[in-house]
Amino acid sequence: MVEKSSNKVICPSCGAENLPGTLFCVQCGTYLPSGGPLRTEPLTEQAERRQSEDEQLGAGTANGKAVSIEVDILNTGRKVLLSAEWEILVGRLDAAHGVFPELDLTADGGLEHGVSRRHARIYNREGACFVEDLDSTNGTFLNGERLTSYLPFKFQDGDVLSMGTMQLKVHIYTGKQ
Amino acid sequence: MKHPVIDPEKDYYGVLEIPIDADEERIKRAYRQQARRHHPDSGSGDVAAFRLVQEAYDILRDTVLRQAYDRQRTARGLTERGPLQWTFTLSRLHLEALDSPQLLYVLIDIRASKEKEPQASRLPLNLALVIDRSNSMRGVRMENVKLAALDMLEYLAPQDRLAVVAFSDRAEVFAPSTLATDRATLRSAITALTPGGGTEINQGLLKGLDEIRNHHSPNHISHIFLLTDGRTYGDEEKVLDVAEEAYTQGIGISALGIGEDWNDLLLDEAARRGGGFCKYIESPSQVRQILRDHIHGLSDVVAQDLSLSVQLADDSRIQSFHRIMPHMEHLGAHTARPYLLGPLQAEKGLSLLMELIVKQAEPGWKRVARFDLSSKLLKTAQPLQLHRDVELRFVRELDEQPQVSSRLLNYLSRLSIFRLQERAWLALEAGETNQATSLLQAAATRLFDMGYRDLAQAAMLEAGRVSQGGPPTMLGRKKLRYGTRSLTLPTK
Numbered sequence: 001m002v003e004k005s006s007n008k009v010i011c012p013s014c015g016a017e018n019l020p021g022t023l024f025c026v027q028c029g030t031y032l033p034s035g036g037p038l039r040t041e042p043l044t045e046q047a048e049r050r051q052s053e054d055e056q057l058g059a060g061t062a063n064g065k066a067v068s069i070e071v072d073i074l075n076t077g078r079k080v081l082l083s084a085e086w087e088i089l090v091g092r093l094d095a096a097h098g099v100f101p102e103l104d105l106t107a108d109g110g111l112e113h114g115v116s117r118r119h120a121r122i123y124n125r126e127g128a129c130f131v132e133d134l135d136s137t138n139g140t141f142l143n144g145e146r147l148t149s150y151l152p153f154k155f156q157d158g159d160v161l162s163m164g165t166m167q168l169k170v171h172i173y174t175g176k177q
Numbered sequence: 178m179k180h181p182v183i184d185p186e187k188d189y190y191g192v193l194e195i196p197i198d199a200d201e202e203r204i205k206r207a208y209r210q211q212a213r214r215h216h217p218d219s220g221s222g223d224v225a226a227f228r229l230v231q232e233a234y235d236i237l238r239d240t241v242l243r244q245a246y247d248r249q250r251t252a253r254g255l256t257e258r259g260p261l262q263w264t265f266t267l268s269r270l271h272l273e274a275l276d277s278p279q280l281l282y283v284l285i286d287i288r289a290s291k292e293k294e295p296q297a298s299r300l301p302l303n304l305a306l307v308i309d310r311s312n313s314m315r316g317v318r319m320e321n322v323k324l325a326a327l328d329m330l331e332y333l334a335p336q337d338r339l340a341v342v343a344f345s346d347r348a349e350v351f352a353p354s355t356l357a358t359d360r361a362t363l364r365s366a367i368t369a370l371t372p373g374g375g376t377e378i379n380q381g382l383l384k385g386l387d388e389i390r391n392h393h394s395p396n397h398i399s400h401i402f403l404l405t406d407g408r409t410y411g412d413e414e415k416v417l418d419v420a421e422e423a424y425t426q427g428i429g430i431s432a433l434g435i436g437e438d439w440n441d442l443l444l445d446e447a448a449r450r451g452g453g454f455c456k457y458i459e460s461p462s463q464v465r466q467i468l469r470d471h472i473h474g475l476s477d478v479v480a481q482d483l484s485l486s487v488q489l490a491d492d493s494r495i496q497s498f499h500r501i502m503p504h505m506e507h508l509g510a511h512t513a514r515p516y517l518l519g520p521l522q523a524e525k526g527l528s529l530l531m532e533l534i535v536k537q538a539e540p541g542w543k544r545v546a547r548f549d550l551s552s553k554l555l556k557t558a559q560p561l562q563l564h565r566d567v568e569l570r571f572v573r574e575l576d577e578q579p580q581v582s583s584r585l586l587n588y589l590s591r592l593s594i595f596r597l598q599e600r601a602w603l604a605l606e607a608g609e610t611n612q613a614t615s616l617l618q619a620a621a622t623r624l625f626d627m628g629y630r631d632l633a634q635a636a637m638l639e640a641g642r643v644s645q646g647g648p649p650t651m652l653g654r655k656k657l658r659y660g661t662r663s664l665t666l667p668t669k
């Protein structure tokens with residue numbers, strides 16, 4: 001467990017002292033927050049914070065048009081707004097394996113619903129949005145059809161993506177009104 | 178309350194004098210400041226300006242209205258930003274006010290605005306291949322270098338130029354700078370290369386620079402590619418001087434090291450000063466692909482001479498500063514002189530990660546650092562300046578765990594491995610065998626966890642040798658140094 005003593009963060013793995021705020025131990029590279037509770041904050045708040053984070057990053061641009069993708073997780077009702085400026089990895093956070101998905105489905109019961117750590121990626125090219133299954137165990141489905149792994153498929157606003165038994169409705173926002 | 182009217186023609190951010198990514202607190206503060214300035218009761222009062230400030234605040238403080246405003250602006254093309262953009266991602270925006278130092282991660286992404294025109298209009302390339310033809314290159318290495326050079330002729334555009342210089346104990350110009358359309362000349366120069374003699378890198382670079390300089394102009398992308406497999410002796414300092422001289426003239430230098438015997442520290446440094454890259458070529462058959470990729474990268478350059486200055490608040494300090502993309506590299510930890518970052522490629526962009534130590538015991542806002550970026554745009558040679566203040570809010574008590582950006586975490590997890598092995602080599606140089614061993618072991622563990630089996634095995638092997646008091650193998654060290662620096666690249 002990460003313990004605070006005199007504000008220093010002690011690495012659970014090697015015992016090195018790190019300054020408060022450190023995320024990876026300077027001595028051995030261990031992910032420090034993993035010793036404590038992981039992302040247990042209320043879902044709505046998380047979504048809000050995601051949103052503000054994305055605004056802070058600046059909206060995604062493709063040919064000058066902002067692109068952001070809102071994911072409506074139908075199983076839990078959580079909504080997440082993501083900037084499509086960078087590729088969005090969908091999966092479950094696993095610090096030890098260095099997997100930090102932009103859309104982390106852990107808190108939505110991702111494990112129970114058969115979501116892989118690195119399940120799929122979503123990205124924007126020339127204004128169109130693509131989803132690509134990353135050879136996940138239980139597959140990615142676009143409107144009910146299973147996608148071939150590592151082959152990008154274009155999706156439209158309002159489509160439903162399934163990761164295992166997790167249902168995600170996607171909305172695409174571009175600069176165009 | 179009346180439904181507020183959003184006027185996308187008005188620049189609300191400009192009215193409040195804040196960046197478009199300002200957070201709530203920043204907006205509130207800017208509002209107070211501007212409202213005070215324009216309040217009709219104050220000396221410099223101005224009712225119209227005051228109303229505008231109020232209007233801007235009413236829109237921007239409301240998340241929904243602000244988003245609507247932003248989208249309307251974008252739709253009207255009013256958010257046209259400059260040709261270069263940078264975004265800052267901080268590990269935390271709010272910190273606890275403590276009388277002891279704390280760590281803040283600052284991720285800086287520098288990107289070129291995506292252009293509408295296709296890249297057909299790229300600037301002509303002005304290249305020199307400086308090829309090591311010492312004895313050790315004999316056989317499969319030389320054959321592959323020749324194949325790679327001949328392959329280049331296939332994809333250079335008609336307006337591109339290429340010079341071929343080869344060196345052993347002395348340097349010779351095999352083909353002076355020639356237009357790529359004159360394939361016959363270049364082809365016969367390349368096929369005429371035969372190995373023999375020693376390795377005098379400095380001579381080769383000087384000749385290469387001479388050839389390329391004659392045809393250099395701001396309308397060219399000039400670059401020297403050094404291909405070598407050996408060590409140069411006695412002229413290391415001169416090699417670095419040539420790299421620096423070339424860079425000041427706008428000519429880049431990159432190095433491709435073949436096999437395990439070349440001096441990685443020297444060529445890394447030369448490439449760093451020369452605004453290029455240094456690449457480890459494990460198997461000669463990779464020369465062709467790597468050269469191809471990097472020449473493609475050169476034609477994707479949109480700005481060059483990126484230079485970043487950092488000013489810190491009195492009790493702030495840089496713990497470390499690294500380039501993250503296109504490859505990982507230690508940049509030092511100083512504020513006295515600017516960081517020279519070389520060229521910017523449109524596709525890959527440039528990402529930097531700073532570990533900043535900050536200290537503030539009293540709650541409130543504080544500017545912890547200021548960043549100034551200067552650069553030259555390639556097409557217009559127009560100079561460009563950007564600056565950004567990093568401001569933090571210190572509070573008595575944090576009421577929640579911060580949510581850290583996934584990109585930042587992904588980068589940090591890879592960077593931590595790169596740093597473990599870099600520190601291992603330093604420890605080894607200082608004679609701290611135990612420390613080096615444990616660093617290499619830690620790197621191996623992290624690499625195994627993340628599924629980089631080859632690199633993990635290499636780290637294990639070197640850790641084993643080092644723990645026995647032996648030197649690391651040149652091969653293992655290069656594998657690790659060049660393998661881990663590429664961990665941030667997207668996996669295929």
